[in-house]
Amino acid sequence: MPILAILGLADPAGMDWGRLRALQYAQIVATSRVRMVVHAACALLVMWLYAGVAPAWIIGLFAAVLMGTLVLALRSDKEFSTDGQIRVGREQVLRRARTTGAVALAWCVPVAGFAVFGGDAERASTGLVLAVLILGSTLALGAAPMATAVFGGITGLAAIATFAWFGQFGAAMSMVVLLVAVAYGVTSVAHIHITASLAQAGVAEQSEVVSLLLREFEENEADWLWQIDLNRRIRGASPRFAFALGKPIEEVEGMPFLELISGEAWETGQFPPSLHDLADRLKRRESFSNLLVKVSIGREHRWWELSGTPILDNSGAYAGIRGVGSDVTEQRESSEKIAYLARYDTLTALPNRLMLTEALGDALRYAEQWRTRCAFLMIDLDRFKSVNDSLGHLVGDKLLAQVSARLKALMGESELCGRLGGDEFAIVIRDASDRGSLERVARSVIARLSQPYEVDHHTLYVGASVGSAIGPRDGNTVEELMRNADLALYRAKDDGGNEHRSYEPSLHANAEERRQLEFALRQALEKSEIELVYQPVVDSRTEAVVSFEALVRWNSAHHGPVSPGKFVPIAEDTRLIVPIGTWVLEQACREATRWPEHVRVAVNVSPEQLFEPDFASAVVRALTASGLDARRLELEVTESIFLRDPSVARASLEQVMALGCTVALDDFGIGYSSLGYLRKISFSTIKVDRSFVQGAAQNSAESLAIIRAVVAMADSLEMTTTAEGVESAEEAELIRKLGCTKIQGYYFGRPMQADDALKLFRRRRADVEERLRA
Template identity: 80%
Template sequence: MPAAPAEMPLLAVLGLRDPEGSDWSRLRGLQYAQLTRTQRWRIVVHAVCAILTIALFAGKAPTLLLVTFVAALLGSMVITLRSNHGVSTSERPRVTRAELDEKARAAACVAVAWCIPMLGFASFAGDAERAGLGLLIAVLLVGSSLALGAAPLATIIFGAITGSVTIGSFLWFGQFPLALAIAMLLVTVTYGVASVARLHLAACLAEAGVAEQSEVVSLLLREFEENQADWLWQIDTNRMIRGASPRLAYALGRPVEEVEGKPFLEMIAGEAWETGQFPASLHDLAERLKRRESFSNLLVKVAIGREHRWWELSGTPMLDDNGAYLGIRGVGSDVTEQRESSEKIAYLARYDTLTGLPNRLMLTEALGDALRYAEQWRTRCAFLMIDLDRFKAVNDSLGHLIGDKLLAQVSARLKALMGENELCGRLGGDEFAIVIRDASERGCVERVAKNVIARLSQPYEVDHHTLYVGASVGSAIGPRDGKTVEELMRNADLALYRAKDDGGNEHRSYEPLLHANAEERRQLEFALRQALERRELVLNYQPVVDATSESVVSFEALVRWNSTDHGPISPGKFVPIAEDTRLIVPIGTWVLEQACREATRWPEHVRIAVNVSPEQLFEPDFATTVVRALTASGLEARRLELEVTESIFLRDASVARSSLEQVMALGCTVALDDFGTGYSSLGYLRKIKFSTIKVDRSFVTGAAQDSKESLAIIRAVVAMAESLEMSTTAEGVESAEEADMIRRLGCTKIQGYYFGRPMPAEDALRLFRRRPAVPERLRA
């Protein structure tokens, strides 16, 4: 549709100029489009007037002149028809400036043809004939204003030429009243044509706008039906389908003729129409149709053949001009795929993809429901947290694929243990949980926990591997141990932490003391983060003596913490915190640097032993840290011994081996601490050249009490160390009898309170300023 001009100047309406800002070629096309609808009647009017003219002047004017008039009129009509042909054959007519000039010339030709009678015939007739001819000219003027009002330029050109000639002729023959009448008629026609043209142009614009809008709407509806998954639907007052579209018929799986006039609900109900067992959503739709109300995006479960689908329907009642109800019309779409996708997303949001068990979100929701139920009915609920023992060793040694398969088997066993009152799920990693909705029965929680531990501790067969993992369980009772989900989960976690500390494969219930311990741990963690800056950490040194000569051969550096806020803190408390928070890395670096610096003050044959945490060993720059400590202190690498435990090999044996081989290449030695208390894999001894194996104090104590097992273990360790050219150090020797026993068993070095407790650096240095040390002096 052409843009409507802001204003319509007279010269523009008449076609004498085209102002900027609008598509005037289209506007001209709208103006001249009417010519095609009236050109037949115009030809008839001109023909009648021409016949009357010939009849009026027959026998009075020369025949040649009459024939000339008829030929001129016919020729001008042909020219006019040709000029209008472009407009008549175009659906969206445009009239250019050249075409407008052509139409103006055609109108001028018609006017000139009608001037022939007035100029040529008038001299052969009297006043009556001239008056009759003037009347015919007046009829043509008025007819042109009516027929050609939409194209004012043609009317004005025709009127200007014929009117001027007629007025001139009347004036020439002295018929002044007739000349005045024609002049007045010409002015009136010109004014009327201009006004009618402006109104007609505005009407044409409005009509074209409506037509184009209707066409756009039809186009959109057609495109909507043909290219989209949606369709239009319409029912009458009896809820019968009317005006069924092909898309609707396709959605119903039937031809259009089978759909038209059928009950809408019957078409989408399937077999339920016979049984009366309708889905709730279909009941809702039926009620809305019955109440004749509007609805939008209503999700309805429909049956198309034997297949169930989901439709989304919107509808609006139709009313006639008097407000009478005619039916409902709306739009629908098949949203089955979107519905299934949303259900899948909802499933993934609440279920663990690996095990198929409810995830943390769903467990949290279930626990919230259980707490509300317990509060409403004055009952108890419970939350159990489960952590697999030794699962990390499986993951690290056999890989995550085996670990995932093991978790799947664990989840299957857990699920098989659950009753209607319990819900189990996976929190993440190797942590699971159980929500007991009603735990009012005495011993209910304990029974579930024992069943879980017993079932999960049984062997697993995974890809030809027989695996053993245990389970630790911590439980909390709601609302006794927590009135909110967060409190209950936190307290169950504290109880689980206690079960793990007690060795695992145990169940522990929450106690208020656990919260106090957790708070203490939190405060200690906060203080430990500032311990290095406040210089609260110090090193003590415990001597290691030769089993034969009892001379000091090395010291073990032991870190101690005297907190400003909490006083002296046992290493058994703060070292696990440091390892869990990875604060052990900066603390271990500081210990290494301080120990190396202090060892430079001792005799050259005395070595320093520093304990290394797995967290330190797995740092990429661990070897660089050792080099920096040796370089800064000036200590020879052969005098530094790093003590590690077997746990370093459970995480990533290749990384541990690589780090140890790098420091051994520097000249440092490596000792295996607490041997016999862990997994005691001989493969470690074969892969890494340890310098010393340290026998744990528990075996020394057992041997002192004549434990056959402890004695056998110590003898086996000593024999193995001798064959591998390693030395052995017995820890925890506290008496002369124990020292003599250790010598008899063959250990090469001894460490314990009998020869010296951990002491400050100055006390350790003082040992070398005296005469050769004896046990009594070392104990001082």
């Protein structure tokens, strides 16, 4: 540490010298009164020595000057009071040095002035008094060496000069040695004092920080300090700890720790496992950290997180355990809730997809270990979408809750049911070694879920389709089993629903074929692979063509001709039916403009098209672009459009009917037939499905009765009827007798190319012209 810095004459970088000087000069204030008394006593002694020797006036002058300088020094000391002052600048140090110099000059009066009147003895005595003052200054102001250096330097040099002047060289040399010793000593003392002060200030600051942290910790709402003795009894309970226990401090102090936190379990001995763990750790006197413990405070169960460290006395013997604790009940409950939400479905309270996959993984491992079988069933509700669309999601959610309750009631010990999402559920059968168990579960699920439901005064009916896969036969991993069960479910839905289908390897081929068809279908329009053919519809009496039904065909470059029964469902599932349907509509309208004006064109409309917001606009664009009269366009829809959202379907159809287009109801009688549909919308035509026509041709009484009823109903509602699938003259005659207005079938023409359809009219016109010439 540089000497100039210790003296206060320099401020080297790297340290807070203002703060260090404040520590140095704090000692000046503490010793100021003592120093004043010492100076006064020494001054009286000197005046006594020279009484009667030196003139009285000079002795009085010394007394007055010394008193004045001491008063100035006392006032200067007050500047270094530490009350609110933590730094001392170099200006203050120099100011204090000047007052010390004034005191030293006052002492030069007896050293040099009195010596003229006295002898060697008086001068030696004065030098001894001065040496006492210098040494006393060293002891009293050693921490502030600048004051000692100034006082000792001025008075010492004056004494040395006086002794040398009067030939007292021994005394002069003694004073020199004293000054050197004092200079060395005061520097060392100052350095030691500064180092010690720094250490003491650091300890005080750390103590203050620790006290602050402990105070903040104690005042924290959730944390506390706790301590137990050798007998595991509470010692030094903190207010927060007593509050956490729900008792006053005086009741907590000295009580057994475990008794306070175990509640009624203290009497019964039925402790939670976490309390057993805590008791064992306390018994073994070991440290622990973040130990989660279930405690009972009164009649309330809480969760605490405790940490503890053994306490050792001065001899190193065990004296108890001290630690910290916090109430983490809310965090624990939140984490439990998060864990529940991660594994259970909130609507149905059934296991969700995550838990089902975990259970299926465990079942697969169990089956592999014990050479058994497990099974995975995927369940999809039939007609659930219509419930959601017609009655709203709230009713749909309540229905799902009832479905989940029925499923849960069907489960056995080795079966777990859960919800995958939407209206899809699943069942994991841990042990499916019994070959009939899988089928029994599937059949019971279909039968139970197909029973009626009562929801908000509505009686609802939904079915269930089930697809299953057996592990490890149908898959060695969870992903394989779930994928294969999904393929089986897809087959069950394709077969009409309300069925159970097991996985078969051929389903993979079908799925792959479907994937390839979907990929090719997405490019079919761009590659001009989609085309239209037209099947004539004739008047049942005159057999004249009154309209054509436009039918879409797909000739794939990779797959060849693809049946509409294959690609239309794919197009509807992927919503490709919307652009395809728009193209069909535009193409059919354009082609119809080449036909006679009394001939209409009928275009099938998918539900996906009908529920598009701009469906009516698409019809308008097709009519406008082609120039076709709207009365010549007939749109054919099936009853399935009313299952999703009857109001939207009705609004869309009424918009196109307002344009002048007509609407035909296709496949009437084979779907969810309801006379309410006929009452809500003014259909122009009802088409009788070919299955009834074939049945009537085979003298089926039911088919004959249905056709007669449809014809009678259509006549009363001023609608026409079209019989589909007529393939012979006998069938045509029968349909004519039953009263159908129009006939469509292979007997009158197969679906044909547009040019072939146009030739029908040319040939008909040629026949008429030939008859007229004849």
